[in-house]
Amino acid sequence: MASARGIEAHGLVREFKNVKAVKGIDLEVAPGEIYGFLGPNGAGKSTTVHMLTTLLPPTAGTARVAGYDVVADGPKVRASIGAALQEAALDPWLTGREHVRLQSSLHGIGRRERKERGDELLERVGLTRAADRKVQTYSGGMKRRLDLALALVHRPTTLFLDEPTTGLDPQSRSALWNEVARLARDEGVTVFLTTQYLEEADVLARRVGIIDLGRIVAEGTPEELKAEIAKPTVEASPEEPSELGAVAAVLEQFGERTQGAPGRVAVRLDGKGDLADVVRALDAAGVGVSNLQLHAASLDDVFLAKTGHRLEGAEDDAAPE
Amino acid sequence: MNQQSLPHQIAEIASRSVKRTLRQPGVLIPPLTFPLMLMAVNSSGLRAATDLPGFPTDSFLSFFLPFSFMQGALFAASTAGTDLARDIDTGFLNRLALTPMRGTALLVGQLGGATAMGVVQALVYLGVGLAFGVRFESGVGGVLMLLVLAILIAIGWASIGVWLALRTGSGEAVQSQFPMLFFLLFISSMNMPRDLIEVEWFRAAATLNPVSYMIEGLRSLIIEGWNAQALALALTMTIGLVVLALGLSAVALRERMART
Numbered sequence: 001m002a003s004a005r006g007i008e009a010h011g012l013v014r015e016f017k018n019v020k021a022v023k024g025i026d027l028e029v030a031p032g033e034i035y036g037f038l039g040p041n042g043a044g045k046s047t048t049v050h051m052l053t054t055l056l057p058p059t060a061g062t063a064r065v066a067g068y069d070v071v072a073d074g075p076k077v078r079a080s081i082g083a084a085l086q087e088a089a090l091d092p093w094l095t096g097r098e099h100v101r102l103q104s105s106l107h108g109i110g111r112r113e114r115k116e117r118g119d120e121l122l123e124r125v126g127l128t129r130a131a132d133r134k135v136q137t138y139s140g141g142m143k144r145r146l147d148l149a150l151a152l153v154h155r156p157t158t159l160f161l162d163e164p165t166t167g168l169d170p171q172s173r174s175a176l177w178n179e180v181a182r183l184a185r186d187e188g189v190t191v192f193l194t195t196q197y198l199e200e201a202d203v204l205a206r207r208v209g210i211i212d213l214g215r216i217v218a219e220g221t222p223e224e225l226k227a228e229i230a231k232p233t234v235e236a237s238p239e240e241p242s243e244l245g246a247v248a249a250v251l252e253q254f255g256e257r258t259q260g261a262p263g264r265v266a267v268r269l270d271g272k273g274d275l276a277d278v279v280r281a282l283d284a285a286g287v288g289v290s291n292l293q294l295h296a297a298s299l300d301d302v303f304l305a306k307t308g309h310r311l312e313g314a315e316d317d318a319a320p321e
Numbered sequence: 322m323n324q325q326s327l328p329h330q331i332a333e334i335a336s337r338s339v340k341r342t343l344r345q346p347g348v349l350i351p352p353l354t355f356p357l358m359l360m361a362v363n364s365s366g367l368r369a370a371t372d373l374p375g376f377p378t379d380s381f382l383s384f385f386l387p388f389s390f391m392q393g394a395l396f397a398a399s400t401a402g403t404d405l406a407r408d409i410d411t412g413f414l415n416r417l418a419l420t421p422m423r424g425t426a427l428l429v430g431q432l433g434g435a436t437a438m439g440v441v442q443a444l445v446y447l448g449v450g451l452a453f454g455v456r457f458e459s460g461v462g463g464v465l466m467l468l469v470l471a472i473l474i475a476i477g478w479a480s481i482g483v484w485l486a487l488r489t490g491s492g493e494a495v496q497s498q499f500p501m502l503f504f505l506l507f508i509s510s511m512n513m514p515r516d517l518i519e520v521e522w523f524r525a526a527a528t529l530n531p532v533s534y535m536i537e538g539l540r541s542l543i544i545e546g547w548n549a550q551a552l553a554l555a556l557t558m559t560i561g562l563v564v565l566a567l568g569l570s571a572v573a574l575r576e577r578m579a580r581t
Contacts, residue, residue, distance in 0.1 A: 054581045055415055074581035078419050089412030093341040105333050106420035108325050134344070150416070 005031035005157045006190055007052060011061035014047050021047040023214035024061065029207075031157075032188040034180065036205025038195055038299065044214040045194040046086055049162050052192065053083050066158050066190075079107075082151030083160040088143035092136035096127050096146050099135065100153060107154040121149040125179065141172025148179065158190040159183065165200060177204055198299040208299065210306055217306040226297040233258060233295040234278050235266040239288035246287045254278055264291075268301075330422050334430020342400060342434035352396030352438065353445050356389035360449075363388075367512065375517055378544040386450045387539035388511045390467075391532065393442035394475040395502050401435040402482025402495035409490040414578065424574045428567060432479050439475030443468050458546040466552070467542045473559045474535055478502070480566030487573035509533040531558040 007029040014022040022044040029035040039045050050056035052065055054074040063070045066080035090099060100118040109117060122131045125145035135143065144164060151159060161180065165173040181204060183189040195201055201208045202222045210218040210225075218225055234254065238247045241263060248257070251267040254277065260266030273281075275294045282289055303309075325333070342348060364382040371379050378384050408414045417427060447464065457463045481502070485495045508523065509532040518524040527533045538555020541548035 053419060055418060055579070057579060057581050071581045075421060078580070079421070081419070083419055085412050085415055087412055089416045091337065091341060091408075091413060093344045094337065098337075098340070102333055102337055103416070103420065106325065106330065106417065106422045108421060 005066055005188075006033070007035070007063070007065050007158065007192055009048075009052065009061065009063040012048065012051060012058050012063055013060040014044075014051055014056060015059045021214055022051070022058075025211070025214075025216055027209055027216065027219070029190055029192060031190050032184055033207065034184045034191040034193060034205045036193050036195060036201035036208040037211060038198065038201045038208055038303070039211035040196055043211045045211055046162055048211070049083070049085065049160050049192070049194060053081060053085075053160050054078055079154070080156055081158045081160060082154070082156035084144070084147040084151045084162065084164055085160070086162045086166075088140075088147040090135045090138075090143055090146060093134060095132050095134055096122060096138070096142075096149075097131040099146060099150055100131075103150045104153040109154065117153060121152055125149045126175070139172075141168050141175070144168060144172065144176060145179075148176065152183075156189070158192070161191065161193045163194055163196065165195070165197065173200075180204060198303070202299055210299075210303055212303075212307040218302060222299060225299065225302045231255070231268050231270060231301070232297055233266050233268050233301075234275060235260045235264050235291075235293045235295060236278075236282070236289045237261075237264045237291040239290045243287055246285065247282070247289060250281050250285050250287060251278065253281060266295075325421070327423060327426055330426035331430045331433075334417075334422070334426050335433025335436075336430075338404070338431055338434030339437040341404060342438050348400050349438070349441070352393045352400075352442055355396075356392040356442075356446065357449055359392065360385055360389050360446075363512070370513065373517055375514070377514060380454065380544075382450065382453055383455045383543050384540065385511070386446065386455055386543060387536045388506075389446040389450075390443060390471040390474065390539055391506055391509075391511070391536055393446065394439065394471070394478040395499065395506065397435040397438045397442070397475040398478035398480075398482035398502065399496060399499050400438060400482070401432060401479035402486040403492040404434065405431055405483055405486035406490060406492040406495050409486065409577065410492065418578050418580050424571065424578060427578075428483065428570055428574060431483055432476055435479030435482075436472060436476055439472045439479075440468075442475070443471040446471075455543060457543055459542045463542040463547065467539055470535075470539055470542075470552075470555060470559065473556075473563065474539075477559050477562035477566060480563055480570055484566050484570040484573055487570055487577045490577070505530060505532050509536055511536055531562065534558045 007027070009025055009027050012022055012025040013020065025048055037045050037048065047056065051058045052063055052070060054070050054077050057071060065077045068076040068080065070077050097118060100121060101114060104114045104117060122128050125148060127142060127146055127149070130138065130142060135146065138146065148164070165176055168176065180191055180193070184191050193204060205222065207219065207221050208225060209216045234251060236247050236251060238244050244265060248265045251265050254273045255267040255270040258266050258268045279292065364385050368381045370376060371381050447468070459466065482495060485498050489495060508526045509530045510527045515524055515527050515533060518527060534554040535558055538551050541551035
């Protein structure tokens with residue numbers, strides 16, 4: 001059971017006219033935990049976040065955030081949470097400092113504390129020098145960092161981040177990951193993070209919930225999920241291109257064929273042997289290979305196993321923009 | 322942390338709205354230039370209308386000046402509507418909804434930019450009119466009354482813009498409604514006193530059109546002096562518009578900002 005500072009939801013449902021976007025979600029997030037909510041576009045991630053942040057009343061089910069019921073205690077929930085929702089919601093004509101001032105003022109923070117807190121947050125997200133520039137001059141990464149600062153002005157105990165790094169360059173993404181990890185580690189902030197990047201969930205989240213078509217189809221630590229479902233993949237390239245078929249024939253003795261790079265053969269090991277057995281079999285068959293790799297299971301494998309399809313953008317993880 | 326008082330919240334939202342409006346030259350310049358251009362063209366091209374028997378003044382510029390205030394008010398409506406629609410579209414409204422801000426603060430504060438624009442516009446139209454020879458039969462008090470009425474009219478139409486934005490959530494949808502509002506302007510008594518309009522259906526439409534009474538109220542201060550009936554009608558129509566549009570907006574805001 002999540003404590004007063006965590007998140008818990010039971011049978012959460014949201015319907016829009018004839019569409020059931022969220023079909024009964026149960027989850028518990030412990031205080032100070034980073035929970036990754038992983039799923040493709042349209043899976044129901046943002047709708048769930050909108051319900052948990054009180055922006056959308058659930059059609060059915062219950063949820064408590066920071067100890068308060070999201071339907072009965074909306075104002076108390078909002079006072080306890082910070083949220084950076086999809087797309088940095090900023091006014092291009094205001095400066096970064098004006099955004100922080102407006103947000104902290106609306107949260108009822110006093111004039112003196114407002115300035116101190118604003119300066120502290122702008123410094124923490126690396127925007128002190130750009131604080132008096134209009135947001136329309138900011139890069140995508142700067143906007144996301146300002147978005148995060150705005151979510152933190154009133155010192156929330158729970159933070160909702162809806163795809164916070166979508167569209168960011170690797171450097172900005174890494175900086176944001178570091179700050180989110182620090183918030184959970186040093187300040188005990190509970191973080192509910194939606195993402196469609198497997199790597200993000202893998203790196204940041206202690207536990208991951210995989211959502212597809214409005215339902216949570218798997219939940220656990222990334223390691224548990226990989227161990228439960230996914231198997232490692234062996235990929236080999238023959239010394240001679242003409243021996244591709246021979247290599248495939250050997251490898252297929254150890255598992256199901258899966259998609260490999262061009263000119264290579266890949267199989268997902270099914271327990272009939274390990275890498276050493278594969279090497280021995282190739283040797284016994286007299287087939288030479290120029291390259292042999294063992295790939296650990298990924299969350300994408302988990303996603304595939306649980307949903308029957310790959311996560312959109314999973315291939316982007318290797319080299320996110 | 323304490324919840325801010327309603328006036329403070331309104332002041333914060335209004336301050337943002339004013340800054341945003343004043344920082345967008347593309348939003349400020351057309352409402353200042355187009356009405357003045359039309360005023361220049363019409364007061365020159367339609368000057369002969371003042372020769373008609375019963376025309377209330379020999380200065381078409383004095384007669385036509387109130388049209389500028391009305392046209393400017395419609396620009397203010399478009400700006401207020403598209404700005405709010407952008408806030409809905411970008412999620413900025415959700416950001417505000419996650420604070421303890423009250424809906425009333427958003428509605429009233431959001432009109433701050435429109436009011437600021439209304440003030441700037443009214444002063445410019447008035448300055449240009451006075452520079453080109455318009456004289457107020459109602460004196461200095463009439464000038465002040467005209468400014469108040471013009472700003473109220475701008476707030477009324479801006480409230481319509483806010484309502485359209487809350488209903489549709491789309492800047493394009495808001496802008497697509499404005500030809501209809503301009504149509505209301507053109508089937509009013511903007512070019513001709515109602516009793517001199519010879520085409521019967523047009524005169525009937527202008528008589529039913531509340532915009533006619535707003536224009537006639539403004540006009541009366543310039544060419545007639547203190548006409549209590551014209552002013553009462555103009556104020557009634559304007560305040561009615563403000564109340565109706567804000568009421569519709571409040572309902573639409575409750576649906577749009579469905580936070581628990």
